[in-house]
Amino acid sequence: MDFSTSEEQNLIKESFRTSFSGLVSLNSIRKTTESKAPFDPILWSDMSAMGLHGLLISERYGGSGLSLFEAAIVAEELGRSMAPIPFVATSIMAPLLLMSCGSESQKKKWLPQIASGNARIGVAVSEIAGGTRGDEELLYKDEKLSGKASFTLDCGGAVAFIIADKEGHLYIVEAGDAGLKREAFPAVDGTRAVEHLVLQSVNAEPLESATRELIDQVISAGRIILAAESLGASEAMLEQAVNYAGERKQFDRVIGSFQAVKHMCAEMAAEIQPCRALVWYAAYAFDHLKEEVALSACLAKSHMDEVSRFVAKTSTQVHGGMGYTDLQGLHF
Amino acid sequence: MDLNDQEEHKTFREEVRSFLKEFRHLAPKETAMSYRLSPKPYSQEVKDWQALLVEKGYACRTVPKAYGGCGADQDILKNQIIADEFFKKDIPQGLIGQGISMFIPTLLEHGSDDQKEKWVKPTINGEIIWCQGYSEPNSGSDLASLQTSAVEDGDDFIINGQKIWTSSAHIAPMIFCLVRTEPESSKYKGISYLIFPMNTAGIEIRPLQTMTGHPSFNEVFFIDVRVPKSSVVGGRGNGWKVANSTLKHERGMLSNANGSLDRLNRIKTLLLHEKIDGIPLIKKPVIRDGFIRLQARVQSMRLHEMRLASEASKGAGPGLGHMICKLMGCELNHELDAFAIDVFGEMGVLHDGVPSMQSDGIWQQLYMYDLGLIIGGGTAQIQKNIIAERGLGLPREPLAVKGAL
Numbered sequence: 198m199d200f201s202t203s204e205e206q207n208l209i210k211e212s213f214r215t216s217f218s219g220l221v222s223l224n225s226i227r228k229t230t231e232s233k234a235p236f237d238p239i240l241w242s243d244m245s246a247m248g249l250h251g252l253l254i255s256e257r258y259g260g261s262g263l264s265l266f267e268a269a270i271v272a273e274e275l276g277r278s279m280a281p282i283p284f285v286a287t288s289i290m291a292p293l294l295l296m297s298c299g300s301e302s303q304k305k306k307w308l309p310q311i312a313s314g315n316a317r318i319g320v321a322v323s324e325i326a327g328g329t330r331g332d333e334e335l336l337y338k339d340e341k342l343s344g345k346a347s348f349t350l351d352c353g354g355a356v357a358f359i360i361a362d363k364e365g366h367l368y369i370v371e372a373g374d375a376g377l378k379r380e381a382f383p384a385v386d387g388t389r390a391v392e393h394l395v396l397q398s399v400n401a402e403p404l405e406s407a408t409r410e411l412i413d414q415v416i417s418a419g420r421i422i423l424a425a426e427s428l429g430a431s432e433a434m435l436e437q438a439v440n441y442a443g444e445r446k447q448f449d450r451v452i453g454s455f456q457a458v459k460h461m462c463a464e465m466a467a468e469i470q471p472c473r474a475l476v477w478y479a480a481y482a483f484d485h486l487k488e489e490v491a492l493s494a495c496l497a498k499s500h501m502d503e504v505s506r507f508v509a510k511t512s513t514q515v516h517g518g519m520g521y522t523d524l525q526g527l528h529f
Numbered sequence: 530m531d532l533n534d535q536e537e538h539k540t541f542r543e544e545v546r547s548f549l550k551e552f553r554h555l556a557p558k559e560t561a562m563s564y565r566l567s568p569k570p571y572s573q574e575v576k577d578w579q580a581l582l583v584e585k586g587y588a589c590r591t592v593p594k595a596y597g598g599c600g601a602d603q604d605i606l607k608n609q610i611i612a613d614e615f616f617k618k619d620i621p622q623g624l625i626g627q628g629i630s631m632f633i634p635t636l637l638e639h640g641s642d643d644q645k646e647k648w649v650k651p652t653i654n655g656e657i658i659w660c661q662g663y664s665e666p667n668s669g670s671d672l673a674s675l676q677t678s679a680v681e682d683g684d685d686f687i688i689n690g691q692k693i694w695t696s697s698a699h700i701a702p703m704i705f706c707l708v709r710t711e712p713e714s715s716k717y718k719g720i721s722y723l724i725f726p727m728n729t730a731g732i733e734i735r736p737l738q739t740m741t742g743h744p745s746f747n748e749v750f751f752i753d754v755r756v757p758k759s760s761v762v763g764g765r766g767n768g769w770k771v772a773n774s775t776l777k778h779e780r781g782m783l784s785n786a787n788g789s790l791d792r793l794n795r796i797k798t799l800l801l802h803e804k805i806d807g808i809p810l811i812k813k814p815v816i817r818d819g820f821i822r823l824q825a826r827v828q829s830m831r832l833h834e835m836r837l838a839s840e841a842s843k844g845a846g847p848g849l850g851h852m853i854c855k856l857m858g859c860e861l862n863h864e865l866d867a868f869a870i871d872v873f874g875e876m877g878v879l880h881d882g883v884p885s886m887q888s889d890g891i892w893q894q895l896y897m898y899d900l901g902l903i904i905g906g907g908t909a910q911i912q913k914n915i916i917a918e919r920g921l922g923l924p925r926e927p928l929a930v931k932g933a934l
Binding site for chain 1: 530531532533534535538606609821822824825826828829830832833835836838839840843849850853856857910912913914916917918920921922923924925926927
């Protein structure tokens with residue numbers, strides 16, 4: 198048994214960490230979110246060169262054919278830097294859906310474009326993952342799709358969307374279709390573009406092999422990747438808090454020497470530490486233990502969410518008034 | 530990342546399985562927990578089982594052959610396999626306790642050959658129980674301020690003072706004890722680590738009733754207790770270093786995630802079988818939600834320990850990951866107990882042995898016992914200091930200036 202990362206995986210992690218820390222700054226995040234730009238285009242093209250978008254895509258379609266475990270390691274670094282580019286839908290869920298449910302011609306059409314960074318694909322699975330609200334049901338008839346797909350992920354600059362209905366069918370529609378209206382919403386997290394898609398007889402191409410089970414697997418993958426991003430973000434928030442507590446002085450002492458502050462930092466570290474194993478295990482289960490994926494992904498996502506919320510709150514508190522300002526950027 | 534056993538470990542797992550199959554009929558019915566809640570000398574059945582496990586290398590496996598162990602190489606993954614397989618079959622593992630889990634590793638690290646020769650074998654076989662003379666009424670978290678004195682007199686020390694929270698002192702034939710041998714030295718340098726019999730003249734033991742209703746620990750008074758100088762472990766004045774080695778082993782013992790998993794599994798059984806208005810408790814959304822949240826935390830601690838074990842087997846030293854285990858493990862156990870009591874509903878108010886749930890009547894006691902463990906072995910707050918100072922590099926609290934306030 199070996200519950201650790203390999204040399205090669207450490208290298209992948211290290212190289213993405215270095216790149217993100219060089220390319221992403223509070224300024225670049227701010228610039229993207231304030232300009233309502235869908236994503237940071239310079240970062241996107243640099244990441245295309247590093248192969249970020251094709252991590253999971255098999256080599257014959259131009260990707261690097263890695264497993265979800267490696268993708269989770271990269272996602273942790275992406276979360277640590279808060280990189281303002283689409284990832285979970287366009288680089289994880291869309292390729293996985295196409296690879297498991299698409300036809301050969303669909304794979305040939307889309308996968309190389311995703312891998313090279315030329316195509317971004319949004320994914321709408323909230324009918325399955327979260328349920329429908331009101332009149333949102335989708336209807337497919339005569340090769341046309343109508344209805345509403347809410348909370349579509351990674352819409353920033355998307356050229357196409359993969360949409361799931363409640364019965365477990367998947368359709369791919371192109372962003373330029375005349376019947377497609379996009380309602381953009383400002384999300385709390387300005388680095389994630391979320392939209393509702395309103396479809397009126399939009400040309401839709403089914404992914405023929407789709408089943409509810411396959412879609413559920415991909416939703417699990419999405420949950421695992423989001424948990425990994427939260428893990429990275431939590432670590433970054435702890436690091437910032439510890440640095441601040443080691444510099445800021447009150448009563449002639451750095452505040453990190455006060456137990457009240459020290460203990461907040463210790464509590465964050467203690468909560469975060471075990472999460473890495475939880476996230477790793479879920480990603481490993483996706484690659485090797487299919488029967489455990491659904492539960493492991495939910496445990497990882499739900500627990501990581503609670504921990505990150507606690508860390509976000511506590512880290513803000515350690516920063517005092519500064520933490521509450523936009524200047525500090527903790528809310529990203 | 531590869532969670533399959535490699536060849537050597539596959540074989541080892543098979544060995545453990547066939548051992549359990551062949552010998553499980555000899556396993557004692559009494560659980561280790563019953564000994565911990567209410568300490569008493571081990572029964573012959575328990576001792577025989579322990580001796581068998583030691584002989585076969587499933588308990589105290591790294592203790593050298595010369596001292597009665599099986600001299601296996603340190604292999605954390607094999608320890609994990611033993612724990613997993615015993616746990617799956619609900620068969621009691623090797624004994625844990627202050628002697629076996631804390632004193633023996635310390636003695637092997639710091640003791641003389643004679644001391645190892647004399648004490649290791651009977652201790653690991655469960656023949657000799659030890660108690661730990663550390664805390665004093667005025668020296669708890671600030672343990673190094675301890676005042677029990679040992680004054681030189683020929684070849685002996687004469688000990689005077691008082692210890693408190695001394696678990697099992699009322700049943701243990703031996704004690705390992707911190708005393709001040711060099712009062713003129715600095716706080717940390719004047720301490721020695723002594724071992725001596727509890728029936729030495731001048732020792733008085735007063736059991737302390739605890740909130741669990743069991744006298745699990747004691748006050749121990751020393752009045753002119755004469756102990757030979759040869760009782761020192763690890764050198765005179767070196768006791769603080771030796772004591773810290775013991776504390777490290779204690780924290781490891783208190784935070785084993787299998788203990789949390791065991792509690793979780795028992796709760797699951799309870800939720801499946803116990804019904805209110807004819808509906809099993811597990812069907813109630815509020816209870817399910819609470820259960821799943823705990824399940825995630827137990828899972829994360831178990832996997833975390835696996836990760837630490839893997840990294841240690843590759844040569845990584847202990848770090849931040851280890852420092853959080855005592856804090857998180859003890860808090861988690863206590864929350865599991867609290868959850869079990871909550872799902873009992875009105876029955877949760879009953880103290881001992883809930884009538885319709887005999888096997889689970891232990892929760893109310895565990896709740897109190899586990900609260901004690903959050904305090905013992907270095908309080909949660911001391912653990913947080915350690916995490917913040919040694920793990921995260923935050924500065925120490927400045928020392929108070931005498932007379933400043």
